[in-house]
Amino acid sequence: MDKIILLFMLGTIAMLMYKEPKELFLYFFLPVLTMMPVYYQTKIVPGIPEIGFWSAALLPIAFVWLVNKHGEGYRFTPLDLLILLHLVLVFSGEWHNTTYKEAQKVFYNDLISRLLPFIMARAWFMDSDSRIKMFKIIIVSGAIVAAFQAIEFRFWFNVFDDILRKIWPHSVPWGGAMKRGGLKRAAGPFGHPICAGYFFTMFVPLAIWLWKNDYFELKKHGLWLFLLCVLGGITSISRAPIAGILMGFVIIWYGWAKNKAVATMFLASFLIVVSIMVVPKLIAYVNVTRATAETEDQRNAAYRTELLENYKEVIAEKPLFGWGRFGVPVVKGQDSVDNEYLVIVLASGYASLYAYLACIVWVLVRLALFAIFSDPSSQEGRLAWCLLAGLIAAAFTQTTVYAGTQTIQFFYILMGFSEALVQVKSFDDREQPALARTLGGDDYGYNFSRTL
Numbered sequence: 001m002d003k004i005i006l007l008f009m010l011g012t013i014a015m016l017m018y019k020e021p022k023e024l025f026l027y028f029f030l031p032v033l034t035m036m037p038v039y040y041q042t043k044i045v046p047g048i049p050e051i052g053f054w055s056a057a058l059l060p061i062a063f064v065w066l067v068n069k070h071g072e073g074y075r076f077t078p079l080d081l082l083i084l085l086h087l088v089l090v091f092s093g094e095w096h097n098t099t100y101k102e103a104q105k106v107f108y109n110d111l112i113s114r115l116l117p118f119i120m121a122r123a124w125f126m127d128s129d130s131r132i133k134m135f136k137i138i139i140v141s142g143a144i145v146a147a148f149q150a151i152e153f154r155f156w157f158n159v160f161d162d163i164l165r166k167i168w169p170h171s172v173p174w175g176g177a178m179k180r181g182g183l184k185r186a187a188g189p190f191g192h193p194i195c196a197g198y199f200f201t202m203f204v205p206l207a208i209w210l211w212k213n214d215y216f217e218l219k220k221h222g223l224w225l226f227l228l229c230v231l232g233g234i235t236s237i238s239r240a241p242i243a244g245i246l247m248g249f250v251i252i253w254y255g256w257a258k259n260k261a262v263a264t265m266f267l268a269s270f271l272i273v274v275s276i277m278v279v280p281k282l283i284a285y286v287n288v289t290r291a292t293a294e295t296e297d298q299r300n301a302a303y304r305t306e307l308l309e310n311y312k313e314v315i316a317e318k319p320l321f322g323w324g325r326f327g328v329p330v331v332k333g334q335d336s337v338d339n340e341y342l343v344i345v346l347a348s349g350y351a352s353l354y355a356y357l358a359c360i361v362w363v364l365v366r367l368a369l370f371a372i373f374s375d376p377s378s379q380e381g382r383l384a385w386c387l388l389a390g391l392i393a394a395a396f397t398q399t400t401v402y403a404g405t406q407t408i409q410f411f412y413i414l415m416g417f418s419e420a421l422v423q424v425k426s427f428d429d430r431e432q433p434a435l436a437r438t439l440g441g442d443d444y445g446y447n448f449s450r451t452l
């Protein structure tokens with residue numbers, strides 16, 4: 001039954017005979033990536049990497065886009081080289097620790113899961129119509145997932161995983177239910193509850209932007225989609241992603257405020273009061289070991305605190321190339337390294353981590369400058385703050401989670417949106433002068449009919 005993945009590839013190839021790569025990326029690949037678990041894989045022939053539902057849909061689209069369309073819409077940015085540098089450093093670390101064949105497989109998987117979605121999403125962001133469609137499809141797909149996560153949360157049945165798992169001919173990872181407070185932590189198609197929460201952390205701000213800027217036929221549709229996405233984050237019962245969503249709300253509120261001076265004073269006062277009340281309790285809460293922890297939540301907090309201390313010596317042994325993706329030794333039974341940055345330095349060394357951080361900092365700085373100097377009431381100004389909220393929340397969440405499953409692709413897609421927003425000149429046809437909207441034509445690129 002694992003060969004059903006090939007039906008997605010054959011279907012994509014057949015549809016490419018009638019549809020443009022851009023259309024299939026929007027209407028087929030993005031929903032498949034969102035709703036089909038990426039850890040279900042099959043092998044076509046020995047010697048080549050496995051493919052999943054998402055890669056079966058993406059590879060034919062990418063091939064036609066690159067070969068027939070010559071990468072239509074793509075604009076170079078130095079960030080492309082930074083991401084490629086990070087992937088090369090990961091490849092080098094893997095080669096140093098294993099074999100060239102294994103390193104080649106890791107590089108291929110990283111290339112199609114990180115760099116390819118990043119450049120394709122950025123290329124099609126340049127077209128205003130495709131841009132909004134991408135946003136809508138991601139949010140609608142996420143809302144559908146969130147609705148089923150609510151069912152999983154209540155009835156302990158994961159429609160995205162449980163059915164496939166019963167018919168799959170071999171074992172797959174990420175099995176088993178997780179609970180907290182007697183409730184099931186919903187994972188949906190993301191394999192792990194914290195990955196599910198992480199996805200919604202990134203895209204709840206985009207749902208706010210679509211809702212508040214009336215991009216749906218009825219405003220209440222945008223509201224319901226936003227609420228569903230928030231529900232998706234809540235049903236994961238994952239603290240860091242939920243905190244990330246709240247952090248995103250604060251960033252958007254501040255960014256959209258017309259009077260920044262008043263907003264700054266209010267925010268500073270709020271943070272001071274919260275710090276005085278919460279920080280002492282937080283220090284006391286985490287200042288325990290797993291042995292002295294009184295609750296499961298305290299044990300989890302202590303576990304993450306101990307991770308950094310326990311793995312210091314492991315990192316010091318191989319600081320340049322790391323231990324390889326699958327060669328990191330387990331210290332004191334801590335086989336789950338719940339910190340993406342720690343995972344990178346353990347597997348690939350400090351140079352790889354610095355390159356990864358440079359990618360994030362590049363996007364955040366450019367986007368923050370764009371947001372600060374944009375009109376907060378404009379479409380692009382508001383979008384910049386929403387993307388900034390999603391990225392900052394994502395960077396924060398990665399301190400408490402291994403960024404796995406399809407959150408990898410979506411994080412790079414989000415970075416692609418952010419970099420493209422800084423690159424694009426004319427944002428939305430509704431922002432153009434009335435004369436430009438009336439004349440349309442090739443000069444403005446919106447293909448409206450010429451009207452006197």
